[in-house]
Amino acid sequence: MVTCAACGTVAEEGSKFCEQCGTPLGAPAAVAEVPVVVVPDEPVAPAACRACGGTIADDGYCESCGEKAVSERDHWSELPSALVGGVCDRGRRKSRNEDAMALALSGTTAVLVVCDGVSNVPDSDIASLTAARAARDVLVTGSAGSTVGAWSALLVTATAAADQAIADAVGDTSGRDEPPSCTFVAAVVDGPTVVAAWLGDSRVYWLPDEGAAHQVSVDDSAANEMIARGVPRAKAEASREGHAITRWLGPDAETVVPSTGTTRAQGPGWVLACSDGLWNYCSEATDVADLLHRTITQVGSAPDVVAAELVRWANEQGGHDNITAALARVAAPVDTVHTDEAVPADRPSDLAPPAR
């Protein structure tokens, strides 16, 4: 039996291209499922210094350059496949990392979940990581080629699971003045179909290699309410109250039914899920696309490497907040190819599925 590597459709014996999406068959699937990177719940000092590669002493600092050892919770990278990867980082100013992410490749479907714990509220770091993982674990049960409606329903289920996981992890904290809570954004990338669900202001962008980029999610934020009232975007996002989110996950959430949005890729590109630690420095989708393309030119197209570079860039801009960038590659959904000349000679190399 031959299955299309891009969309999972079962092809007839002898077919050279997928009936469904036109991807060449026969070539080994570019992406094999890789076990999800396990992040320990307790911060563990890594053996090597992130700055110089030196040994970390028992006192928690590098033996050669003095850099403070970064716990796994403060900075980690996931690369479930060659097409899906991300980096979650404490940033420079915050004392701990309350962002979280959980990524997976299930069959051919990429799953990106990013949660941003509410700043400086006890246990928000636990809430965000638990929520992200719970949602991912639901989303990987979806089947490739499902309808947008089915994916949306699964995303709603996943969001509810994430909220339940927070409740299980932090107990009944609704009585606290500030119960732990977090934003939620999830994207499933099923072939050319991108379906997103969110609560709060963590975002999903569609960033095609060519053509117009756009934000798939719509922030549940005071800033957006201001924009809806006619305040210019830059001014609204820079305003003090603009960052207040109007929906979230956690014991004091009013609703945990996410908004959903979808987009269908017309060509190859990237889906980016990120926290405001990144988009604060680069909000407009076209700017994000420029940043991404510039980054790929510099460091190549391995998704974890690109994500790490985006995080580094955000830190360079100040790193005021925790930063998460998660990427999934959408390979060329070539609808109209009927011959062997699937790949034009002048095609830029960075449009090909990235190889590692």
Place this chain on the structure above:
Amino acid sequence: MADFRTEVFQNEFLSDGATDVHAIVTVTSSGAGTAATSSGGVAEIVIIDTSGSMSGPNIDAAKYAAQVAVDQIADGTWFSIIGGSHVANRAFPYPNAPVAIVQMEPGAREEAKRAISYMRPSGGTAMSTWLRLADAIFAEVPQVAQKHAILLTDGRNESEPRAELSSAIYDVTGHFQCDARGVGSSWEVAELREIATALLGTVDLIRNPADIAADFKALVAESMSKGVADAELRVWAPQGAQVLFVRRVAPTVEDLTSRRTEVNALTGAYPTGAWGDESRDYHVAVRVPSKPVGSEQLAARVQIAVGGDVLASGLVKARWSDDSSLTARINPEVAHYTGQAELASVIQEGLAAKASGDEATATVKLGRAVQLAAETGNEEATSRLRRVVEIDDEEQGTVRLKRNTDKLDEMALDTASTKTTRVRR
């Protein structure tokens, strides 16, 4: 085994672009035991000036003091007595004895006291020979870890060039510790300070010969109370950083920067000598390359090591911040000891200027000293300064040099200049 612990006082916050990190590290030992429990044993040598100038009450008092010291030396301690003039002579064990150093026991104690009573003053003063003989005698007991000498003089090192003394000090440094004492006003503070500084001891003035015995008694008791033979202060600084200075700042100011020996490329060791149950403060300054605001790193590990084992470690940190309410704070311990170190140097510079007839410089330096002593609450320094200068305005440091000051008062001010007071907490 002694317990060491460290406590670090610093403001770890640096403003954007700042590079210099200062910290006061308090090192405290407890359970050090005594010299009797020290592994490897203890050796003690008493060196008495027997030059011609000692004739009269000085030699009588010195001999009495040496006998008191012998009474204080615990049984089992290796010991020897040296009489020093332009040459050094071993007084006990007797010069014709087959061994140069013996272990204390009641019979040896009585015989040593008799030997001391035979000492007669004559000749000049060449301290290099005293130190070299002590060094040779200590070398007879290589198994002994803790070696301590007391040196008493009443005069200048007049029988040899100064370079001879410096060269001998250089040669014996690291072999034993030595406390140096001057009686009367005819000795040179700088000479004894050079000996005591290099040999990790103290220098002090004894005004009245009758007080020598009490001082010797205290010195031997102090030496006998030290159960840790030799500890070193280690300072690790990160790759690319520079250790600006390492100073002991309490109980006295002593710059250790040039005493560094390399442990590894990033770590230097500085000698601290023997330890009893006590507490000392060190001021460590490190220059690190500036990092972006928000970064945190370790600027130094300050450790105490005995026999190569690190027993305690203090962490000096650097965190860059744009919050001026954090970065502008000056750590009170750092400020206090920075002032005390400056106090020691302006007293010494002021007295040196006065001695050379440069009254303008002396007035400015001693005025600054008065101001610093007041600011840092060092009342003993203020009262010693008062004997040398008339204070018009303590806060402004306005002073006039006193006429006809007692030489002993100037020497007392000089020898005590490095004594510091601790921060009131």
